[in-house]
Amino acid sequence: MIEQLSWKVGGQQGEGIESTGEIFAIALNRLGYYLYGYRHFSSRIKGGHTNNKIRVSTTEVRAISDDLDILVAFDQETIDVNFYELRKGGIVIADAKFNPTIPDSTDVTLYSIPFTDLATELGTSLMKNMVAVGASSAILGLSIDVFREVVDEIFGKKGQQIVEKNIEAIARGAEEMREMLGVNVNKMQLSSADGKKRMFLIGNDAIAMGALAGGSRFMAAYPITPASEIMEYLIKKLPKFGGAVIQTEDEIAACTMAIGANYAGVRTLTASAGPGLSLMMEAIGLSGITEVPLVIVDTQRGGPSTGLPTKQEQSDLMAMIYGTHGEIPKVVIAPSTVEEAFYDMVEAFNVAEEYQVPVILITDLQLSLGKQTVEPLQFDKVQIRRGKFDYNMELPVSENKEYFKRYEVTEDGVSPRVVPGMKGGIHHVTGVEHDETGKPSESPINRNQQMDKRMRKLNNLRFPNPVLVNAKHEDADVLLVGFNSTRGAIEEAMVRLEQDGIKVNHAHVRLIHPFPTAELLPELKKAKRVIVVENNATGQLTSIIKMNCGHAEKISSLLKYDGNPFLPKEIYNTCKEGVVLNGNI
Incomplete structure (x- = not known):
């Protein structure tokens, strides 16, 4: 019995590599194991080497493992690229179709299994990934019944016959593997897990869930790796809560649309990566000077320019702090786990509204797309704080028809906030410097007052566990x-x-x-x-x-x-x- 292992599946993009890893990981998660998964993929739709490395443990894990116990290969390139990770005693399970070979070594064992041929016998070569899952289950000493529920969820819409064919493919793979293992049938059997139910999420899904729980009802965004899953999740979920997602023509439109919606009183977000954030910089400045709350998610990736769009990097820090022209108060939050990403997203909306500033939730590709076991989220921890804003507040109406002091100079730097249509709340809104009512002003005294007011907003920022x-x-x-x-x-x-x-x-x-x-x-x-x-x-x-x-x-x-x-x-x-x-x- 072993307490943890690392398993990786690799092949060409479009071969079902991702679904192979998903079915394997979800099934083990439901048994109560802790998992940490990370995908390596190319910046193209189809073709190019891809792999999914999944760490399985009886205790919590938050990192990719140093080495590899089992490598499932759908082509020779997978072996050539990933073989060096295998530890002594490691195993390669490869499709016999490509006549796999491994470097001369007595420390790693190659099992050549006819993934494609077995799948074809069952009706289609597309099920070769299910044969691979079955072979992996035999190595770990798992019953194929472990995968039945997951297969049913994934393929159930295609009919029960498809479900049974996929289960049969898993069974055939397990049978073939057990025959090859012989007396070594349980050489990598995992110790039993605790059986507890936990979530298994990528960071982007947790961020989207945090947006929902935090009261966001609108998202404007343009698709970009590795942020797109946030938008994809909310496209499905926001309409159920009376919200909407709009895919804009570019990131400039996404950011300005988010500012407009927040100005109207709706908690709104946008999400992008480095290239998109570069386009948003002028609009972030607009949020700062108009003091309209704004929440942006920046999922860092390899740069500069298009750079390495599907690879890990953490190079946006200086841009997020200093990228806007001029000086405005802003907040940059950096969660370190999928669980934190959920709660920090909620807090991002609270901070944005309490201090009326742009808030950037910064992640990286590993956190955004890596999949982690997460304890059940505690929704009773979620608090909605809107600062100096209340839809139901009554404003005094000036007899002299004076405008509302939307940018009133206050001791804490935060001015009273209203939204369009509130009686007594009429004021100017402009991107140029302005006085307390929003009227443009180039007065040096007023400039100092407004700048000082804005910049002292964050003197008393409250953020949990900075x-x-x-x-x-x-x-x-x-x-x-x-x-x-x-x-x-x-x-x-x-x-x-x-x-x-x-x-x-x-x-x-x-x-x-x-x-x-x-x-x-x-x-x-x-x-x-x-x-x-x-x-x-x-x-x-x-x-x-x-x-x-x-x-x-x-x-x-x-x-x-x-x-x-x-x-x-x-x-x-x-x-x-x-x-x-x-x-x-």
Whole structure:
């Protein structure tokens, strides 16, 4: 019996690789196992190598595994590209159709199974992926009944005959695999899971659910990888709650439409990736000066320009903070897990309305498209806070027909907010500098008053857990700092480093702007060295930390920008080598 394993399926896009991984993972999730999945795919609709790596464990996991136990290959390229990941004792299950070969090695076993031929005998070669699922189930010692419910849900609309054919394909694959395994039939049998029901979500779905729970009823967006799933989810769900999604002609229209809807009092979002956010920058400035709440999701991907649209990167930080011309208050939130993505999305709407500012929820491709086991969401935690706005409030009506002071200079920087049609609420709205009623003004005194008012909005920003801290040591050898999806890999590396006698603390930044200096600075002071882990080439988070916290002499970066997420061993190896070289242990 083993407590966890890593399984990967690969082939050409369009061969059913994604559905193979989905059926395998969903079935195991329903047995109560914890899973973490990550897809590698090309930026084209069909063709090109793709794979889906799924980690299965009896305990919680939040990172891609360093190595691989089982590789399911639909072509030779899959073996050539992924073989190096296999650990000693690993297994390759390959379609016999392409006469698979593996490098000379006595440490990995190849099982050549006629996926395509068995599927064709059952009626169509398209079911070869189900044969592969069956072969995998035999390796793990699972009954094919585990997959029946999932297959029925996926193929039920096509008729019971299709369902039974797919189940039969799984059974044939399992039978063929068991015959080949012989006495080794249970060599990778998993320990039993706890059987508890948990969700299995990508980050984008959690973000969309958070938007719904947070009261959003409109989304304007333009499709872009890796953000499109948010829009696709809400297209199906928002109409059931009286809402709507509009696919706009571009990201400029999406952002300005979202501003218009928020101005009308409807909680609205838009979502994009780096290229789309570049187009939105002028509109974000409009949100800032008109003080209209705005929520944007930025799913980071490889850049610049089109760059690596289907690969991991974390290179939008500086753009999100400083990309707009001029100076406006804005908030940038960075969830680190799928679960946090749900709750932080709700909070993004609350913060946007309470402080009347643009709020950017920043994720990365690994978090947005990676699939994680998630404990049941607690909807009783969801609170709706709309700040200085109430549809039912009564406004005083001026006898002198004076305009409403929509941009009134207040001590906390937040002015009273109204929406069109409210009696007594008439005011100007313009993108140029204005006085308290919105009337354009170039007065130096008024300019200072309005700028100061806007900029002090965030002096008292309340955001839960702006930095997640795991600090056991007052004199740590190393403090590891990260944001977004690097959390899981950092946590695993910590465990290994502690086992080697290295004292490690961890701080994960969840609020990028305004930067939580007060929460992070004490952790910097406790450590001999600080290593910031981030997926970009220039150390953007590192620079932000140095600007806000100082201690530049002890801060260094661990950077990765080849399009792949961090593995725990990469962080472990770098930290161990650095600490040893500096004589700290």
